[in-house]
Ligand code: TRP
């Protein structure tokens with residue numbers, strides 16, 4: 001049997017994830033598990049590039065996030081789940097890449113320029129922050145990954161990874177495949193206030209939110225501004241509740257709510273109830289698995305450690321090959 005192609009992706013540890021992560025990234029990862037040799041890791045060193053001054057939340061966030069991964073169905077039997085900082089080879093490769101990466105490639109990186117300008121309250125004029133994509137390149141290339149599921153925001157980083165791989169291959173020999181992006185389709189998912197769903201806006205529904213919490217969050221959501229009284233007709237396209245319906249409701253329910261909204265045949269309370277019920281139903285099996293893992297955080301740690309053993313074997317092989325090529329060591 002032909003060897004499965006390798007997929008690698010990572011997330012910075014940001015604690016509990018929201019349903020936007022589920023409908024975008026995690027659903028994608030789940031499907032990939034069947035067809036690829038998947039490596040999914042927690043990028044705790046990357047978290048340090050901006051959170052270096054206060055690292056107190058990182059450990060806890062790692063466990064919360066991995067419990068979310070497991071509860072939505074990322075399967076440790078199928079996929080290799082591990083922590084970046086357990087695999088020292090990433091750091092060695094990062095160092096070697098830093099020798100061959102021109103400064104200008106990093107300085108013109110749009111994400112870098114944007115974040116320097118936008119992120120307030122932290123000093124990001126560090127060596128590590130500039131080198132963020134070099135570390136990302138080493139995460140990907142140390143496993144010789146063929147495909148990298150990412151959102152469009154990460155494309156410049158993947159392009160840099162490819163440039164670094166090309167340069168390395170040119171200088172020392174064909175070691176690395178050039179990894180391709182597997183773009184994650186991010187459904188347009190608004191948060192509770194109609195802005196983009198994001199923890200920093202405090203408008204999220206968490207994957208781990210209990211059914212009653214989901215109810216409490218969705219009931220007071222703002223709706224189409226035209227529906228002031230119960231018999232005012234509305235425009236579903238101007239309503240964040242309807243945008244959520246588009247991700248979580250069936251075709252029939254969509255027709256029913258859109259039509260009912262435009263004719264004022266249904267009220268917003270009924271419309272929201274359908275949505276609440278669908279999200280609760282979707283999360284029911286997720287919560288059932290979550291309860292199991294929450295009781296067994298020791299098992300969660302074991303999963304991450306077992307993953308590290310598998311990852312380490314691959315990473316060590318690559319590093320051995322590279323040390324040989326560069327004539328490092330005696
Ligand atoms: N930079 C990615 C993000 O912020 C996280 C990440 C780190 C990553 N290393 C990676 C993603 C390697 C894919 C592959 O989302």
Ligand code: SF4
Nearest residue numbers: 223224239261268271
């Ligand atoms: Fe929004 Fe539904 Fe109310 Fe229409 S009926 S405004 S779609 S909540």
